[in-house]
């Protein structure tokens with residue numbers, strides 16, 4: 148078993164470290180040699196059909212749903228088509244408006260999650276084309292969907308999903324760009340720019356991983372707290388939700404992810420002296436607003452870890468207790484970097500508390516009941 152873990156103490160840590168490889172493999176052969184366009188020969192949906200789509204539903208569970216929240220941002224910003232992301236166990240029961248011009252995207256690492264599969268079938272019953280983003284070739288979701296983009300994360304053993312989530316993000320970036328070039332919603336220069344930034348991501352993840360020790364110390368300090376908060380705006384909020392879920396799953400510490408600007412409408416009452424707050428502040432356009440939310444929690448005694456773009460370290464450092472810098476990338480791509488310190492945080496918190504990192508209580512890797 149140790150050999151299978153490739154020298155790491157746990158599968159989760161191994162899988163966190165496999166992310167640069169998983170990013171590369173998921174991109175491999177899907178970017179043209181001149182770096183100017185995305186090629187997805189596996190897609191059967193025609194350019195004409197893609198151009199007729201007027202809304203998107205992204206449906207998934209757990210971590211895959213969180214990837215779908217980022218996917219919403221990717222598609223809306225690149226393709227300018229309205230996207231809703233929904234939890235699969237809710238989707239079917241709210242009579243969603245699904246037409247043949249709705250593209251339903253189901254996201255599932257295993258391809259076997261019962262709720263996600265049921266949502267896929269409901270979408271097809273309504274005549275909508277279904278695209279699956281999955282890690283398992285030949286899974287039920289892969290077999291039944293009309294189109295499939297396989298993530299090449301490789302087998303994921305730890306219950307807490309890490310490399311599957313980030314590979315799903317890469318799949319959304321590729322598909323969003325492919326769709327944008329098909330519909331002509333982005334010019335070639337923009338596409339070239341995003342593709343170049345994507346190709347830099349694996350090395351940038353290595354850089355984040357090299358700073359794991361900083362996160363380990365923060366994790367040890369939060370492990371004796373019973374509750375903490377993750378805050379952020381825009382895609383930072385989506386990543387905050389994933390960071391919070393990861394921490395709950397394996398450390399059993401209660402945490403909540405909050406849209407930074409919404410805190411003052413209730414949750415701020417829970418912030419007291421020493422409450423740990425993990426604040427994501429990576430989006431240039433939202434920078435001032437998030438910083439003022441950080442100051443709100445600081446003024447109430449919170450102990451704040453800021454996860455910030457390299458470029459803003461000095462400005463943010465004055466308002467937080469500790470800082471973790473992620474390399475510069477395009478705003479839409481930051482989740483592929485900013486989630487990595489959060490994965491490490493949950494891993495080291497779980498470790499500090501002596502829990503079974505790879506097999507947390509009450510949870511299963513794949514849930515095949517509704």
Ligand code: G6P
Pocket residue numbers: 208209210211254255256257258259260263306307308510511512513514
């Ligand atoms: C389970 C796992 C989660 C996972 C979710 C969806 O609850 O514990 O880590 O995100 O199922 O799984 P899927 O295979 O559909 O991505």
